[in-house]
Amino acid sequence: MKYEIALLRGDGIGPEIVDSAVRVLKAIAVKFGHEFIFTPYLIGGAAIDEVGVPLPDATVEGCLRSDSVLLGAVGGPKWDTLPGNLRPEKALLGIRKALGLFTNLRPARLYPALKDSCPLRESVAANGFDIMIVRELTGGIYFGDRGYREGKYGEEAFDTECYSRFEIERIARVAFETAKKRRSKVTSIDKANVLETSRLWRKTVHELAAEYADVECSDMLVDNAAMQLVKNPAQFDVVLTSNMFGDILSDEASQITGSIGLLPSASLSDNTRGMYEPIHGSAPDIAGKGIANPIATILSAAMMLRYSFSLSAEADAIENAVSSVLNDGLRTADIAAKGDPFLTTAEMTDAITERI
Ligand code: NAD
Numbered sequence: 001m002k003y004e005i006a007l008l009r010g011d012g013i014g015p016e017i018v019d020s021a022v023r024v025l026k027a028i029a030v031k032f033g034h035e036f037i038f039t040p041y042l043i044g045g046a047a048i049d050e051v052g053v054p055l056p057d058a059t060v061e062g063c064l065r066s067d068s069v070l071l072g073a074v075g076g077p078k079w080d081t082l083p084g085n086l087r088p089e090k091a092l093l094g095i096r097k098a099l100g101l102f103t104n105l106r107p108a109r110l111y112p113a114l115k116d117s118c119p120l121r122e123s124v125a126a127n128g129f130d131i132m133i134v135r136e137l138t139g140g141i142y143f144g145d146r147g148y149r150e151g152k153y154g155e156e157a158f159d160t161e162c163y164s165r166f167e168i169e170r171i172a173r174v175a176f177e178t179a180k181k182r183r184s185k186v187t188s189i190d191k192a193n194v195l196e197t198s199r200l201w202r203k204t205v206h207e208l209a210a211e212y213a214d215v216e217c218s219d220m221l222v223d224n225a226a227m228q229l230v231k232n233p234a235q236f237d238v239v240l241t242s243n244m245f246g247d248i249l250s251d252e253a254s255q256i257t258g259s260i261g262l263l264p265s266a267s268l269s270d271n272t273r274g275m276y277e278p279i280h281g282s283a284p285d286i287a288g289k290g291i292a293n294p295i296a297t298i299l300s301a302a303m304m305l306r307y308s309f310s311l312s313a314e315a316d317a318i319e320n321a322v323s324s325v326l327n328d329g330l331r332t333a334d335i336a337a338k339g340d341p342f343l344t345t346a347e348m349t350d351a352i353t354e355r356i
Contacts, residue, residue, distance in 0.1 A: 001034050001035070001309070001311075002034070002035040002036075002037070003034065003035070003036050003037070003067045003068065003309055004037045004039065004065070004066045004067045004068075005025070005036055005037065005038050005039070005066060005067065005068055005069070005070055005304070006039055006040075006041055006059075006062050006063045006065075006066035006068070006069045006070070007022065007038050007039065007040045007041070007070055008040075008041055008042075008043040008044075008059065008063075008069060008070070008071040008072065008095075009040060009043075009046070009072045010043050010044040010045075010046060010071065010072040010073050010074040010075075010088075010282060011044045011045040011046055011072075011073065011074050011075055011076045011079075011088060011282045011284075011287075012073060012075070012076050012281070012282025012283050012284045012287040013072070013073065013282060013283045013286060013287045013292040014044070014071075014072025014073045014074065014282055015072060016287075016288075016290065016292050016294070016345050017072055017073075017278065017292055017293075017294045017296070017297040017345070018070060018071075018072040018297060020294030020297060020298060020345055020346075020348075020349040021070060021294065021297040021298050021300065021301040022038055022070075023349050023353055024298050024301060024318060024321075024349065024352055024353055024356065025038075025301050027353040027356040028305070028314050028317060028318065028356060031314075031317065031356060032311070032313070032314050032317075034311075034314070039062060039066065041056075041058065041059040041062045041063065042056055042058075042059055043055060043059055043071070043074055043088075043091050043095070044073075044074025044075060044079075044088035044089075044091050044282075045074060045075065045076055045078060045079045045088040047059065047088075047091065048079055048082070048086065048088065053086070054074070054086065054087065054088045054089075054090050054091035054094075055090070055091035055094040055095060059091075059095070060094070060095065060098045063095065063098070063099060063273075063275075064098070064099070064273075066273070067272070067273060067308065067309070068272075068273055068274055068275075068276065068304050068308040068309070069095075069099070069273070069274070069275040069276065070275075070276050070277070070297075070300065070301060070304060071095075071275055071276065071277035072277070072278075072282070072297065073277070073278065073280065073281050073282035073283070074088040074089060074091055074092065074281075074282060075087070075088045075089050075281060075282050075284075076088070076282050076284040076287070077284055095275065096137065096138070096267060096275070097138070099267075099269055099273060099274075099275060100138075100269040100270065100271075101137055101138070101267035101268060101269050101274070101275055102136065102137050102138040102139070102167070102170065102171065102268075102269065102270070103134065103135070103136070103137060103171060103174045103266075103267065103268040103269075104133075104134075104135040104136075104137045104246065104250075104265060104266070104267050104268075105132060105133070105134055105135075105174075105178070105265060105266040105267075105268065105303070105307070106132070106133040106135065106246075106250045106253070106254070106263070106265045106279065107130070107131065107132050107133075107263070107264065107265075107299075107303075108129070108131045108132075108133065108233075108250070108253035108254055108256070108257050108263065109128075109129065109130045109131070109257060110125065110128045110129050110130075110233075110256070110257050110258070111128075111262075111323065111326050112128055112327075113323075113326040113327045113329070114257075114258055114259070114262075114326060114335060115128065115258075116258075116337075117257075117258030117259055117335060118256060118257065118258045119255065119256060119258065120230060120233075120256055124230075124231070124232065124233070124234075127234040128234065129233035129234045129236065129256075130237075131233060131236045131237070131238075131239060131253055132178055132182060132237065132238045132239070133238075133239045133241065133246055133249060133250045133253060134171065134174055134175040134178055134238055134239065134240050134241070134246075135171075135241050135242075135243065135245075135246025135247070135250060136163075136167065136168075136171040136241070136242050136243050136246065137243060137267060138167075138243075139162070139163055139164075139167045139242075139243055140161055140162070140163060140197075140242045140243035140244055141159050141160065141161040141243065141244050142243050142244060142247075143243075144159060144160035144161055144162045145158075145159075145160040145162075146158060146159045146160065161195065161197045161242075161244075162197065163197045163200060163201060163242065165200060165204050168200065168201050168204040168205065169204050169207075169208055170270075171240065172188070172204065172205045172208045172240060173208060174268070175188070175238050175240035176208065176209070176211075176212040176215050176217075178238050179212075179215045179237060179238040180212070180214070180215060182237055182238060183237040184214060184215045184216060184237070185215065185216045185217075185236075185237035185238060186205075186209075186215055186216070186217045186218075186237070186238045186239075186240055187217075187218055187219075187220050187225070187236055187237075187238070187239050187240065188201070188202065188205045188217065188218070188219050188220070188240045188241075189219075189220055189221075189222050189225045189239060189240065189241045189242070189245050189246075189249065190202050190219060190220075190221065190222065190242070190245075191221060191222050191223075191245075192219065192221070193221060197242070198242075201242065202219055205217065205219070205240065222241075222245045222249070225239070225245075225249060226248070226249065226252060229249065229252050229253055229256065230252070230256060233253070233256060239253075250279075254279055258335070259293070259334055259335050260279065260280040260296070260334075261278075261280060261292070261293030261295060261296055261332065261334045261335065262293065262295050262296055262299070262335070263278065263279045263280070263296050263299075264276065264277075264278060264279070264296050264297070264298075264299035264300035264302070264303050265277055265278070265279050265300065265303075266300070266303040266304070266307050268307060268308075272307075272308050272309070272310075273308060274303075274304065274307055274308045276300040276301065276303050276304040276308075277297070277300055278296030278297045278300055279296065280296060286333075290344045290345050290346065291332065291333045291342070291344055291345060292332070292345050293332040293333075293334050293335065293345070293348065294332075294345050294348055294349050294352075295322055295332075295348070295352075298318060298322065298349070298352060299318070299319065299322060301318065302314075302315040302318035302319050302322075303315070305318070317356050318352075318356065320355075321352045321353075321355035321356050322352060324355045325348065325351045325352055325355065328351075330343055330348065330351050331343065332344075332345070332348050
């Protein structure tokens with residue numbers, strides 16, 4: 001098969017880690033007989049430096065022409081003093097909107113080999129966990145009516161949470177379909193004891209659950225979910241959330257895995273084109289040193305194969321190669337024990353491609 005992949009390398013460590021993922025994808029192409037065509041486009045600070053805006057039209061058009069998009073990260077101190085609409089990070093909202101990415105998939109997995117990096121109690125970490133957070137990305141309070149007004153106590157500000165049945169059903173369907181490919185369990189997060197949007201959320205999820213008799217579905221209040229994530233993360237398979245609850249819970253989940261350098265993400269639309277990126281930022285403190293952990297971006301490429309191209313065996317090959325290097329004790333600086341030797345970005349990429 002032949003696939004066109006847009007590369008948005010971005011800033012800081014972005015170019016280093018995207019290039020690692022490209023090397024791994026090239027190894028997959030050879031092993032499985034595919035053709036991946038990579039086309040780079042400017043985004044973030046690199047785009048500001050080159051053409052004066054963080055998200056050039058040519059980048060949006062190129063992504064829309066591609067089968068999928070791989071993003072490194074954007075931002076850095078060089079551009080921190082620019083006005084809001086010219087900041088590199090502005091490009092992220094713009095590209096998500098242009099591609100209609102309403103689903104955010106964030107796996108949070110504790111690799112057995114890395115359980116010592118987990119900040120949770122040993123008895124909790126010992127069970128490991130493998131959670132997939134399915135977060136709604138284009139609705140809710142981040143996109144609702146907002147403003148300032150005069151209130152009872154003078155100036156006040158307000159934000160509005162609004163969800164339609166359509167938006168809830170659309171994201172819930174993604175969660176149920178995802179669960180079918182995993183351990184068939186969905187935990188739907190809401191605050192139905194207080195919020196009207198949550199009551200519609202819960203009702204809509206229950207109605208849809210009737211179509212998925214083979215998937216176990218339960219509700220959990222968001223405050224309880226925040227506690228359960230640190231008390232017993234192994235209980236979760238797929239966690240379905242609104243935009244804001246998912247923003248908060250997915251960061252909590254990423255922290256209990258022990259390293260930000262390992263976690264991939266996928267943002268999906270209603271077609272097969274998605275955008276795949278590590279959850280971390282551009283790490284300006286280590287940019288150019290060749291020591292960034294490429295695994296989050298490499299695993300993002302695996303998600304691209306699985307979710308955009310339906311290439312499960314190829315995705316498995318990458319994920320197994322990553323597990324294998326970790327099981328063999330290979331570490332980059334961020335996950336090595338203090339004083340232990342570690343691999344550079346290029347050496348870790350070599351080790352993964354060799355196992356493919
Ligand atoms: P960050 O994720 O870039 O870095 C936080 C810490 O984690 C740093 O110490 C960094 O060295 C380390 N780290 C991150 N990724 C790593 C990797 N792959 N390997 C090893 N260590 C890694 O977050 P930050 O420092 O808050 O932000 C830096 C810049 O990135 C800012 O300009 C911010 O706006 C931007 N940012 C971009 C995105 C994105 O592009 N999606 C996301 C978050 C932050």
